[in-house]
Amino acid sequence: MTAAAPLPVHVPLVTRPMGLWASLQASRRNVLSIIPAIATRQPMVSGRTGKRWHMVMDPGAIRRVLLEEVDNYPKSLVTKNLLRPAIGESLFIAEGAHWRWQRRAAAPVFSHRNVMNLAPIMTAAAERSCARIAKAGPRAVDMAEDMVRTTFDVIAEVTFSGDGTFDADAVHGAIDAYIAEAGKISLFDLLGFPDWVPRPGRVISGGAVNQMKRVADEAVEARRERGRDGVPDLLDLLLEGEDPKTKRQMNTAELRDNLLTFIVAGHETTALTLAWSLYLCAFDQEVQDRARDEIQGVLGDRACTGEDVEHLPYIRQIIDEALRLYPPAGMISxxxxxxxxxCGREVKRGDTVILPIYALHRSHLLWDEPDAFRPERFADRKAIDRYAYLPFGDGPRICIGASFAIQEAVIILATLLNRYRFTPVKGRDPDPVMILTLRPEGGVWLEAEAI
Structure with a gap:
């Protein structure tokens, strides 16, 4: 009898009920660790931890929550309480009419033409990553850390064109510090305390966030006065954008909150996708070889460009599979x-409905060998139920920057794999831990050998 093939790292899910205090302790360490293992084998699991909750893994029920009855299922108070101090009533937080007009105004920003115009910035950032790896010499490199730097280079450039009016690194630091404290699930949130009850971590980190907002406001006003120069960046496009129905344009505070949302969502989630993709390619050398064959057939020895993306389907499949196994937003509520x-079960007004994307993507009811790394399962996207795979959410609130993120990930991953063979460092496997996003704790330490 042959031994089963090894599986990439995963979160150990709980096999026994957890009380309120145990849930709090576990969620502060890793939110995903409160998911019961049975959630990967059932369409719905319900319970009570302070307040009643339901975890939903059935694609039809998820479609109802995200699409058919979207107004009946707004983002949970826990999510809003966590993020509102940092990103205000931006697209990520807003509901109803306030969300709709912002979405209509911002949608053209992420048109195919605009995203393609920004591709050279992504290619240049990938080249700089390759140069850093070369400079590191024979030493192992933490590719998770390098991907954060690479994607932050991209978002800083496409947001403010590096015009010197905005300290992108300071913004990044302030947001990261806020998330590190505020992102830890508060006992007050689990108990359903109202928003006006202070949360200790958020009070501690609020000063840095307020300073960041002041700096961002000044940068927006400076651009408004100076006007556009060259290829429009995200700030230019948002300044020009208006809701076609109401003709309303974003004021400075609305622009700032949405830009900060794009900076956070637009770089860390893509960095995580790339870090996990590189880990998986190092984990399975056969996949890496097949990927490199495809890349070299399209690119030769040059870097990847926006025009190449559609000609690299296997690279896209690797990214899709990385997003399945390690979705950046591993749980939404x-x-x-x-x-x-x-699913035939009663849901009461005020109940929390959790969509544990991590469990959905590893459901034995929906996926063959759900914990295995098999990019080819995405060769035929039409064969996959739309609501079984939700790395960017779905319905009207599907991530507005999804095409931007996929283009960026393909360009950077293809460029890196074309220059280097990545192998894992023994004993340094990453640990999948979700606070606000699903991060590889301990880093993704890989050895890179020049091709």
Whole structure:
């Protein structure tokens, strides 16, 4: 009898019920660790931890929550309480009419033409990453850390064109510090305390966030006065954007909150996708070889460009599979505003409805060998139920920057794999830990051998 093939790292899910205190302790260490293992084998799991909750893994029920009854399932108070101090009533937080007009105004910003115009910035950032790896010499490199730097280079350039009016590194530091404290699930949140009750971590980190907002406001006003120069960046496009229905444009505070949202969401999630993709390619050398064959057939020895992306389907499949195994938003939650029925089970007004994307993507009911790394499962996207795979969410609130993120990830991954063979460092496997996003704790330490 042959031994089973090794599996990439995963989160050990719980096999016994957890009380309120145990759930709090576990969630502060890793939010995903409170998911019961049975959630990967059932369409819905319910329980009570302070307040009643339901974990939903059934694609039909998820479609109801995210699309058919979207107004009945707004983002949960926990999510809003966590992020509102940093990003205000931006697209990520806003609901109803306030969300709709912002979405209409911002949608053209991420058109295919605009995203393609920004591709050279992504290629240049990938080249700089290659140069850093070369400079490191024979030593192992933490590719998670390098991907954060690489994607932050991209978002800083496409947001403010590096015009010197905005200290992108300071913004990054302030947001990261805020998330490190505020992102830890608060006992007050689990108990459903109202928003006006202070959360200790958020009070501690609020000063840095307020300073960051002042700096961002000044940068927005400076650009408004100076006007556009050259290829429009995200700030230019947002300044020009208006809601086609109401003709409303974003004021400085709305622009700032959305830009800060794009900076956070637009770089860390892509960095995580790339870090996990590189880990998986190092984990499975056959996949890496197949990927490199495809890349070299398209690129030769040059870097990847925006025009190449559509000609690299296997690279896209690797990224899709990395997003399945390690979705950056591994769990999202909604609050039921009215009584409903999901999977034949009663949901009461005020209940928390959790969509554990991590468990959905590893469901034995929906995926063959769900914990295995098999990029080819995405060769036929039409064969996959749309609501079984949700790395960017879905429905009207699907991530507005999804095409930007995929283009960036393909360009950077293809360029790196074309220059280097990556192998894992023994005993340095990353640990998948989710606070606000699913990060490889301990880093992704790989050895890179020039091709």
């Amino acid at each position: 909604r609050t039921a505003m009215a009584d409903d029925t999901l």
